[in-house]
Amino acid sequence: MALAGLLILIVVMWLMVLAVAGFLVTFVAPVDAPFPSPLVSSAVRAIIAVLAVIALIFGLGLLKKLYLQRKLA
Amino acid sequence: MQLGIYEIAIYGAIVSAISFLLVLLLTPVAIKSLTKRGWTVPDIHKPNKPAVPRPAGPVLMLGIAAAEAVLFALTMNTAVLAVLLATAIAFVVGYIDDSKVMPGWFKPAALLAAALPIVLLQAHGDHLNLVFGSAFIPILYIPLIFVIMPVASNTINSIDVLNGVASSFIIISTLPLLASIAIFGSMEVFLAALPLFFATVAFYRYHRYPSRIFPGDSGALLLGAMYGALAVAGNSEIIGVVALLPAVMNSFLFLSSVKRIVEHRQVKARPVVILDDYRLAASKDRSAPSTLVRLILADGPLEEKEIAYKIFQLSIVSAVLAFATVAVQYLLLR
Numbered sequence: 187m188a189l190a191g192l193l194i195l196i197v198v199m200w201l202m203v204l205a206v207a208g209f210l211v212t213f214v215a216p217v218d219a220p221f222p223s224p225l226v227s228s229a230v231r232a233i234i235a236v237l238a239v240i241a242l243i244f245g246l247g248l249l250k251k252l253y254l255q256r257k258l259a
Numbered sequence: 260m261q262l263g264i265y266e267i268a269i270y271g272a273i274v275s276a277i278s279f280l281l282v283l284l285l286t287p288v289a290i291k292s293l294t295k296r297g298w299t300v301p302d303i304h305k306p307n308k309p310a311v312p313r314p315a316g317p318v319l320m321l322g323i324a325a326a327e328a329v330l331f332a333l334t335m336n337t338a339v340l341a342v343l344l345a346t347a348i349a350f351v352v353g354y355i356d357d358s359k360v361m362p363g364w365f366k367p368a369a370l371l372a373a374a375l376p377i378v379l380l381q382a383h384g385d386h387l388n389l390v391f392g393s394a395f396i397p398i399l400y401i402p403l404i405f406v407i408m409p410v411a412s413n414t415i416n417s418i419d420v421l422n423g424v425a426s427s428f429i430i431i432s433t434l435p436l437l438a439s440i441a442i443f444g445s446m447e448v449f450l451a452a453l454p455l456f457f458a459t460v461a462f463y464r465y466h467r468y469p470s471r472i473f474p475g476d477s478g479a480l481l482l483g484a485m486y487g488a489l490a491v492a493g494n495s496e497i498i499g500v501v502a503l504l505p506a507v508m509n510s511f512l513f514l515s516s517v518k519r520i521v522e523h524r525q526v527k528a529r530p531v532v533i534l535d536d537y538r539l540a541a542s543k544d545r546s547a548p549s550t551l552v553r554l555i556l557a558d559g560p561l562e563e564k565e566i567a568y569k570i571f572q573l574s575i576v577s578a579v580l581a582f583a584t585v586a587v588q589y590l591l592l593r
Contacts, residue, residue, distance in 0.1 A: 189569050192554060193576055196504050200580045204390060204587075207497055211392035225398070232399035247515055254549055257557040 195253055199246065206242045210235055262334070262446045270333055270450050274326040278454035281322035282461035289318045290465065290472050302470065304421065304563045306537055314357045314475020315466070319458055320350045323485065326454035336447040338492045341382035342485060343451075348373040349412050349484030353477030366416070366480070370409035373484045377404055382492040388443060390497050390588045404491055410510075411487025411503075416479040417513060418506040420552060421567045423467035425474060429459045429482050431574045432502040435581035436486065440493030442589055448493040455485050468564045498588075502581035505573040509551035516548035531556060538562050 214234045262270070293299065293312030301308035327343035330336075352369040355361065377383055378401055386393035387400055419425035433456045441449045459482065465471045474482070490499030500507060528547035531539045541556035555561070555569050 189555070189572065192505075192508075192551075192573060196508065196573060196577055197580070199504055199508065200501055200577075200584075203497065203501060204584070207389040208391050210387075210394055211389045214394055214396070228396055228398040231394065231396045235394070235396060235399055246511060250512060250515060250549070253554075257554060 191253065191257065195249065198249060202242055202245055202249075206238050209238055214238070262450075267446050267450065270330060271453055273333075274330050274450060275453045275457045277329060278322045278326040279457040279461045281325055282318055282458045283464065285318045285321060286315060286462060286465045286472060289315060293472070300473065302422070304533065304537065304539065305469065309469075311470055311473050313473035314354070314477045315462060315472045316350055316353055316357065316475050316477025316479075316481055319462060319474065319478050320347065320481055322458040322461070323454045323481070326458070327451060330447075330450055330454075334447050334450070336445075336451075337380045338382040338445065338448050339451045341376040341380040342448070342488045342492055344376035344380075345373045345408065345488040346481050346485040348376070349408075350477050350481040352412075353416075353475065353480035356476040356480075366476070367409045367413060370412050370480070370484065371405050373412065373488070374405040374408040377408075377488055377491055382488075384494045386494075388494045388496060388498075388588075390584055391591060403496075407487050407491055407496065408484055411490070411499075412480040412483035414503060414506045414510045415483030415486065416476060417510050418551070418570075419474060419479040420550075421468075421563050421570070422470040423463065424567050424570050425479050425482065426459050426463040426466045427567075427571055428506060428574050429486065430456065430463060431571070431578045432499075432506075432581070433459070433486065435502045435578050435585060436489060436493070436495055436499055438582065439495035439498040439585045439588075440489065442585065443592075444493030444495055448489060452489045452493065455482070455489065468567055498581050498584050501584050502578055504577040504580070505551060505570065512549040512551065512554070516550075534560055539566060 214231045290312050299310035299312050302311045323346060324343060327339060331339045331343065349370060352366060356366060383400065383404060385397070386395050415425055415429065418428055433452065437449060437452050437456065440452055462474070466474065486499065490496050528542065528544045530542055530547045530550040530553040532542050534540055538560040539552070539556055540560040541553045547553070551570065552566055555566055
């Protein structure tokens with residue numbers, strides 16, 4: 187049964203990775219128009235992307251905490 | 260220069276054969292030579308702790324380097340050279356760690372150098388492949404490569420805890436990566452990825468349970484670095500991550516438990532304990548780090564071979580998810 191839990195965890199991680207990729211394509215890739223130079227728009231995109239990845243890591247941390255509480259308590 | 264279908268088939272056969280045969284034929288020589296020189300470590304999970312030679316890194320490097328050098332001579336493609344150099348740098352870093360006990364920061368810091376050939380030879384694409392599309396973020400992409408290389412190398416190194424696990428993991432994870440590179444990357448990088456697969460298949464023969472040789476840091480780091488370099492050069496970063504999810508999970512669990520970059524040997528509380536019958540059990544010590552193996556053992560003790568089989572099953576699932584990701588991207592971009 188430990189494996190079933192880990193399999194679900196892996197599928198949830200996969201969905202989270204896809205969600206972040208989808209967010210970046212939808213909201214970060216088109217960021218261009220309001221900024222005066224390509225460097226500024228690139229920097230803004232980079233900051234949003236880094237924040238999205240930090241959110242992903244935070245989400246993974248929460249997921250891990252929940253799983254460990256259930257399994258190793 | 261665009262490669263034709265016959266060139267791809269012939270070059271592919273050549274590099275696959277070179278990497279496979281060299282590793283297959285030279286590993287027994289390395290086993291004898293390392294044993295003779297006393298370069299062995301005890302296999303602590305087995306009765307009587309048999310001495311197992313290590314590292315197999317030099318043999319893996321030789322097989323892969325010979326194949327990549329021939330491919331470079333045939334194609335003169337700089338991405339092939341970048342993959343080869345990145346792999347060689349990771350091998351050197353691992354070999355230093357195999358020869359001498361280095362502090363925990365050494366490997367991640369030194370492995371930053373493995374990103375240099377990819378950046379300097381411009382083996383990476385302009386856009387970050389994000390499955391549902393791509394994003395042009397040059398200010399982020401170069402630093403990202405310097406993150407990917409140490410992380411990929413250490414991720415494979417950290418899963419190298421039981422007989423045959425790291426090699427079987429690379430074999431399975433490389434399959435979706437190969438598919439992704441062939442579809443979204445270039446044929447030259449696809450050909451450059453074949454030696455990783457075939458050298459590891461040959462090595463698995465000796466590394467599987469019961470191991471006759473261990474890869475060592477030099478072997479595990481070079482496999483991880485090559486995987487990372489191929490994912491970057493083959494425009495397949497996200498798919499590469501998905502295929503590695505169980506290993507990524509293992510690294511994440513460990514790092515978030517110990518909350519610092521540290522060598523496994525420096526952690527006092529072990530995540531698993533060895534029972535009298537040599538089965539492994541999850542540690543009850545609350546200060547012990549969480550790892551993939553500890554989670555697998557949460558429901559009860561298992562033999563080493565059984566744990567390796569469960570990791571094998573997890574890696575197959577993550578490879579299926581990676582293939583599904585390739586299919587999603589292919590259908591969306593068609």
